[in-house]
Amino acid sequence: MSFLNHLISGISLGSIYAIIALGYTMVYGIAKMLNFAHGDVIMVGGYMCFCATTYLGWPAWMGVVLAVIVCTALGVVIERLAYKPLRMAPSLAVLITAIGVSYFLQNAALLIWSSNPKTFTSVVTGEALSLFGGQMQISKVTLVAIAACLVIMVALMLFTGKSKVGTAMRAVSEDKGAAQLMGINVNTTISITFAIGSGLAAIAGVLLCSAYPTLMPTTGSLPGIKAFTAAVFGGIGSIPGAFIGGILLGIIEIFAKAYISTQLSDAIVFAVLIVVLLVKPDGLLGKHVSEKV
Amino acid sequence: MNKLKSYAASKRGRDTLLCFGIVIIAYIIVQAAIAGGGISSQIKGLLVPICAYVVMAISLNLTVGILGELSLGHAGFMSVGAFAGIVTTTCLADAIPLAPLRLAVAMVVAGLFAAIAGVIVGVPVLRLKGDYLAIVTLAFGEIIKNIVNVMYLGLDDAGLHFSLVNQNFQLGDGGKMIINGPIGVSGVTKLSTFTSGVVLILVTLFFVLNFVNSRTGRAVMAVRDNKIAADSIGISTSHYKLLAFVVSAAFAGMAGTLYAMNFSTVTAAKFDFNTSILVLVFVVLGGLGNIWGSIIAATLLTLLPELLRGLSNYRMLIYAILLIAMMLFNNSSFKVRLLEKRAMRQMEKAEKAGGKKEGA
Amino acid sequence: MAMLEVTSLGISFGGLRAVDELSMKIEKGGLVGLIGPNGAGKTTAFNMLTGVYRPTDGGIRLDGQNLIGKKPHEICKLGVARTFQNIRLFSQLSVLDNVKTGLHNQITYSFAESMFHLGSYRKKEKQMDEKAMELLRVFDLDGVADYKAANLPYGKQRKLEIARALATNPKLLLLDEPAAGMNPNETEELMETIEIVRKRFGVTVLLIEHDMKLVSGICEYLYVLNFGRLLAEGTPKEVLSNPEVVKAYLGE
Numbered sequence: 001m002s003f004l005n006h007l008i009s010g011i012s013l014g015s016i017y018a019i020i021a022l023g024y025t026m027v028y029g030i031a032k033m034l035n036f037a038h039g040d041v042i043m044v045g046g047y048m049c050f051c052a053t054t055y056l057g058w059p060a061w062m063g064v065v066l067a068v069i070v071c072t073a074l075g076v077v078i079e080r081l082a083y084k085p086l087r088m089a090p091s092l093a094v095l096i097t098a099i100g101v102s103y104f105l106q107n108a109a110l111l112i113w114s115s116n117p118k119t120f121t122s123v124v125t126g127e128a129l130s131l132f133g134g135q136m137q138i139s140k141v142t143l144v145a146i147a148a149c150l151v152i153m154v155a156l157m158l159f160t161g162k163s164k165v166g167t168a169m170r171a172v173s174e175d176k177g178a179a180q181l182m183g184i185n186v187n188t189t190i191s192i193t194f195a196i197g198s199g200l201a202a203i204a205g206v207l208l209c210s211a212y213p214t215l216m217p218t219t220g221s222l223p224g225i226k227a228f229t230a231a232v233f234g235g236i237g238s239i240p241g242a243f244i245g246g247i248l249l250g251i252i253e254i255f256a257k258a259y260i261s262t263q264l265s266d267a268i269v270f271a272v273l274i275v276v277l278l279v280k281p282d283g284l285l286g287k288h289v290s291e292k293v
Numbered sequence: 294m295n296k297l298k299s300y301a302a303s304k305r306g307r308d309t310l311l312c313f314g315i316v317i318i319a320y321i322i323v324q325a326a327i328a329g330g331g332i333s334s335q336i337k338g339l340l341v342p343i344c345a346y347v348v349m350a351i352s353l354n355l356t357v358g359i360l361g362e363l364s365l366g367h368a369g370f371m372s373v374g375a376f377a378g379i380v381t382t383t384c385l386a387d388a389i390p391l392a393p394l395r396l397a398v399a400m401v402v403a404g405l406f407a408a409i410a411g412v413i414v415g416v417p418v419l420r421l422k423g424d425y426l427a428i429v430t431l432a433f434g435e436i437i438k439n440i441v442n443v444m445y446l447g448l449d450d451a452g453l454h455f456s457l458v459n460q461n462f463q464l465g466d467g468g469k470m471i472i473n474g475p476i477g478v479s480g481v482t483k484l485s486t487f488t489s490g491v492v493l494i495l496v497t498l499f500f501v502l503n504f505v506n507s508r509t510g511r512a513v514m515a516v517r518d519n520k521i522a523a524d525s526i527g528i529s530t531s532h533y534k535l536l537a538f539v540v541s542a543a544f545a546g547m548a549g550t551l552y553a554m555n556f557s558t559v560t561a562a563k564f565d566f567n568t569s570i571l572v573l574v575f576v577v578l579g580g581l582g583n584i585w586g587s588i589i590a591a592t593l594l595t596l597l598p599e600l601l602r603g604l605s606n607y608r609m610l611i612y613a614i615l616l617i618a619m620m621l622f623n624n625s626s627f628k629v630r631l632l633e634k635r636a637m638r639q640m641e642k643a644e645k646a647g648g649k650k651e652g653a
Numbered sequence: 654m655a656m657l658e659v660t661s662l663g664i665s666f667g668g669l670r671a672v673d674e675l676s677m678k679i680e681k682g683g684l685v686g687l688i689g690p691n692g693a694g695k696t697t698a699f700n701m702l703t704g705v706y707r708p709t710d711g712g713i714r715l716d717g718q719n720l721i722g723k724k725p726h727e728i729c730k731l732g733v734a735r736t737f738q739n740i741r742l743f744s745q746l747s748v749l750d751n752v753k754t755g756l757h758n759q760i761t762y763s764f765a766e767s768m769f770h771l772g773s774y775r776k777k778e779k780q781m782d783e784k785a786m787e788l789l790r791v792f793d794l795d796g797v798a799d800y801k802a803a804n805l806p807y808g809k810q811r812k813l814e815i816a817r818a819l820a821t822n823p824k825l826l827l828l829d830e831p832a833a834g835m836n837p838n839e840t841e842e843l844m845e846t847i848e849i850v851r852k853r854f855g856v857t858v859l860l861i862e863h864d865m866k867l868v869s870g871i872c873e874y875l876y877v878l879n880f881g882r883l884l885a886e887g888t889p890k891e892v893l894s895n896p897e898v899v900k901a902y903l904g905e
Contacts, residue, residue, distance in 0.1 A: 034424060036570075082617055089624035092363065096577045097620040099570055103613035111606055225431070225566065232428045261458055263475070267439035270432035277429055278417050293521055293696070293705050293737070304799075500768055507767035507774070508757060508781075515743045515754045522741035525703060526821050527729035527758045536764070582745075639804040643797045 005136055006258045007251065012142035012211065014250020015149035019204040020227030021234070021242035022156060023197035029173045029237040030193045033091060036098040037078060039224015040105035041198050045071045045205030046215050047113055050120055060123035067202040075198025076191050084187070102221075109217035117216045120209035141210045148203060153243045156196075160239065169193055173237070226253075229273050235286025244284060305506055312498050312585045319592070320491045335599055343595045344490025345371075345552035348497045350575040350587035352544035355501060357573065358582035359510065360537040361517030362419070363427040365569050366434025367545055372441055372564035373410045374403035374546025375553035379478050382554065383448060383471050386482070396484040396554060400493065400547040407546020410437070411539040419534045434569055441561035446472040477560030478553075485554040493551050494588075497544050501584065504540060513537045578619060654717065656681040656857055657702075657825055662711035664701060671697045672881045675711070679825070679874075684851055684858045686868040686889075689878035690901060695861045696738055698878070699827050703735050704728040715825065730758055734823035736814040738830050738861075744803035748794060748813055751802050752785035755820025760784065788816045791853070792846060808839045812846070819854060826850075828860040832867060840864075844871050865902065869893060877901070 020042060027035050045067040052063035082101050086094045122141055129138040160166035171179040172189045180186050208223060209215050226249060234245025249269060256268040282288050323340065326332045349371060356364045381399040389395040414433045421429055445460040446453060449468025456462055464470065472478055504510050512533045515523040520530050553559045575594055579586030597615070601608035622628065655678040662675040672694040679685050687695050700706040702713060704725040713720040720728055743751050760781050766772040789795040792812040797805060802813060811831060818826060831847070832840040848871060851858050862868040868875060869889035877884045877892055879901045885892050892898055 034427070082621070085621055086624050088629075092357075092577055092581070093620050093624050095363075096574055097617055099574065100613050100616035100620065103616065104610065107609040107613055111610065229428065229432065232425060236424070261443070263443045263458065264439055267436040270436050273432050274417060274429055277421060277425055281421055281425060283425075293700050503768055503770045507770070508753075508760075508762065508777075509764060509767040511746065511750055511754045512757055514746055514750075518743035518745050519741045521705065521725075522737065522743065523754075524705075524725035525729060525735050525737075525741075526755045526817060527726045528754070529724075529726045636801075636804050639800055640806055643800050643804060643809060644806045 002258075006254050008136075008138055008142060010251035010254035011247060012139075012145050012250070013254060014247035015145040016204055016207050016211065016246075017223065017227045017230045017250050018149045018243045018246025019145075019152055019200055019207070020223060021230040021246040022152060022239060023200035023204070024228055025231040025234075025236055025239065025242040026156070026169075026193050026200075027197040028231065030169055030190055031079075031083065031094075033083065033094045033098065034228070035197075036095070036224070037101035037105060038197065038201060039220035039222075039227070040102050040109075041071050041074060041201040041220070042205035042208060042223060043109060043215075043217060043220030044074060044105060045202030046120065046209040046219060047109060047118075048202070049123065049206045050118055050209070050215055053121060053123070054118075060125075064123055064203070064206050067206055068199050071202035071205070072195045072199040075194040075201070078198075079191060079194040084190075106217045106221075113217065115217060117214045120213040120215045122210040122213065123206055124210055139211075141207065145207045145211065148207065149243070149246075152200060152203070153239065156239050165189070165192060226269070229270065232283055233273055233276055235280075235283030237287070238283070238285045241283055241285035308585060309502050309506075312502065312588065313495065315585055315588055316491060316494050316498065320487075323487065335602070336596070339595060339599060340487040341485045341490050341555040342552060343592050344487065344494055345548045345555075346572065346575065346591040346595050347494050347588050348548035348551065349545055349572045350579065350591040351494075351497050351501055351584055352541045352548065353572050354576045354579070354582065354584060354587045355504070355537055355541040355544075357576050358580075358587075359505060359517065360513055360534060360541075361581075362534070362538075363423070363430075363573075364538075364541075365427050365431035365566070365573065366414070366437070367430075367541075367572050368564040368566070368568035369414070369434035369437035370407040370410055370542040370545035371549035371552065371568065372437055372561060374400075374407040374549030375559060375564065376441055376444075376472060376478070376549075376561075377406035377546065378403040378550025379481060379553055379559065380446060380453075380471055382482065382484060383469070384453070392484050393489060396489055396550070399484075399554070400550045403546040403550040404543040405546075407549065408539050408543040410546075411542025412535070414542070415535045415538040419531065419538060431566060431569070434566060438561050438565055441472075441564075442475050444472050444561075445470070445474055475560065475562075477558060477562075479558045481554060481557050481559060483555060483557065485551050490551055493547060497547070498584070500540075501544070504537075505584075509533070509536065574616065578616075578623075655679055656683075656716055657859070658712075658714040659702070660712045660714075662698070662701060662708050662713065664697060664706055664709045670881055672701070672708075672878075675878070675881075675883055677876055677886075679857060679859060681824075681857055682851070682855065684847075684871060684873055685860075686872035686875045687859060687861050687878065688863070688865060688868055688875055688892075689884070691863075693878040694881040695878055696829055697881075699735060699829055699861065702728075702827060703733055729821055729823075732822075732824035733827065734818035734821045734825070735827035736811075736818055736829055736831060738833065740807075740810050740814055742802040742810055742814060742817070744801070746802055747798065748789065748800050748802055748805065749782070749785055749798040751813055751817050752788055752820050753781045755817040756781050756784060757821075759820065759822050785820065788820055791850065792816045808835055808843075811835070812843070815847075815850070819850065819856070823856055825857045825859065828858065830861050830863060832862065832864070840867060847871065865893065 024038050048067040048070045049063035052058040052066045053060055078101055082097050083094060086097060124140045124144045126140045128140065160169055168184045168189045171184055172186050176186055227246065230245035230249040231242045233249060234241025252272055253265050253269050256265040260268060349367065353364065353367045356362055378399040381402040382395050385395050385398060389398060418426055418429050443458045445456045447462065447464045447468055447470045449465040451465055454462040454464065512528045515528055516530045516533050523530055575591040576587055579590030598608050598612055601611055604611060657679040659675060659677040663673045664671050675698060689695055701708045704723050708721060715731055715733060718731060743754060760777050762773050762777045766774045786795055789798055794809060794813060794816065805813060815831065832843055835843060847858060872889060875889055875892045876886045877898050884901055885895045885898050
């Protein structure tokens, strides 16, 4: 029974990773950049929801809405101010700028909320689901995280596959110049992508803090890196890939903690990533692009 | 004398003289300032870390600038070198009483261990490309940190005892724990001095510049500029990629020893992803492939938070803003146009230049 | 025995047969053209000869030695050098260093000598400089030796690529559309240079070209590819009068 319990908590954690990874993969697909500030947007989402519910006494759902709105706007602003001027610059310049943005968000949070951890009250309340006569407990957060992740993935697949904006996104991701010639507004499309990615980060932030209720300015860093790993794991740029990568990463992490060593769990997660990339250099579902000679 | 003049006139010679010149002049100025009492104790405390970061930046420039592969796990090699150095100096405490010599030996051992780590990491990593390669270096950096974090190493009359995850050995009488899991190392004998740091920088410069200005370095840069073309002229690309990566790791290891031997306690957590990123920032701001740029960027950016100390809590925020602003400026249309103009001028000149040899 | 012997060479990418049943024989010292319309598989053939692609079937022998399955850098060491259709220079290196890199396996010293700049380092570097300048002089590039390769005008970049390939001291030189993008004057000049190079360095040349008139001027023998298959071969005169070839080029 403990195996099943671990599996459920693995899927739960994996769902949160997957939501972050979905945002990451969308942004990477279109901007071709490692957005290291993505993890810190998660943290901002967490603080927004925390402030709304704790300081302002708003109901939980309004806290979530506020977090999504603020993060969406934040994502768009970051892209416009810091990344857009660098669209022609070498990718390394964009990477360092993203790191600068990440430092900025963390230190701004440090000034506003101080480094003292805040205890986050879960946005999902209610009795845990009890199965097998109480041998197995599944918390509401877990259920919500899994459900949210599935809904988001399906919605994103439909959106990118079927809608006009989604088609524009795929076009811009393939070839910016050609997309522009076809009358697609590249700037708007990229902004929309950042908006979606950051909005998802807010949802992930709220869920993450609900499941692991300590909130600090650095809360987003490690989950951000892990989710990035998950996106690469599944094949960066691929939506189902990010989903599978996230879930697998969560399961591997929880199992490693449970059966091998808590301290080495991160090492094991990364080791699995390395092995996967050596066998499939473009991730599980990634497209292989070879250079033309 | 004439020979020296023509050497200084070539771009290669100018860069080499500039690198060594900056370091030696900075050393003299700092020593004079210390003697005159013109340096605060905070800055004094930063001297050895600055030297370590300069070596880290030069060595990472070898991977990112010269080889052209993005590494996000350079701190991992620093970590290997730091702990290898600590263990070596502890073991040799009686055998080599002379501190500078003990430090030098420790650095060589640290360089060797980091080089071995470089081979272990480099062989799989260098088969990948671009961002995938970057994420795997990040992964290896974190793995190294995690493993060192659960390492227990003790020394007694019977020799070295080692275990992972849990300490499962007992030390004999007079035995001493060297690495104590997550607590790390405490009670390090501080061997590093500013002078030893500068010597390490000079040694690193000597080897790295020699490397770059040799057939080996040219082969590495050829692989960077065009892998397929390098292959086509008989360069084994995988061999040279690994070579550059391992040399880079070895110097990071030595920097690790220098760094660790400056503090009384050292933990694995010090050499994490953020340290790797910090060094990467030095390299990018100093200019890819530009060694003296790395030296200056590492020095200024390590000093910057200290210089901004008056702004108290806002200093890291300002650091972040400066970082973003510098990147935006470096790639602004103004500067890009300036560089393009320069390239255009050379192209026009080249168009005209005939077969006649200019000068000697 | 022919120097290069290609027998029934073929390669498939997925379901696509890019080259099929290609056989060629090139004698030492020859200047041979490989022509054909766009997408005929000429560059793919070069990529197989130089080990960039591994053929699905067939054989390649250079002076009797099998080249199939060898890596590109090993094939270069055996004496095959090439240029690329889309120029591939070491753009951040100087013109001189591009050629010196080509000398990588010709004038060598050890890794330790690289790191310490001791031993034969100075002597060998000087040899490299001299040899590289000599090659640059052949292509009229000695005046721009210190320039960054990326800053050369197009025509000079093409020449530099040939100089770099020659630096590897090849028996067989493969030129992929060496005159692409050049004006008629430059093209003529280049063709003369190729002729000079062949005599002076005793190298066998196989070149891909689009322009039939141009190849017929200097090549002694032509192979014509169409849809991955050998359409015709022979002297330029024979090939140009072959109705199949005319049809492939002009359409029906």
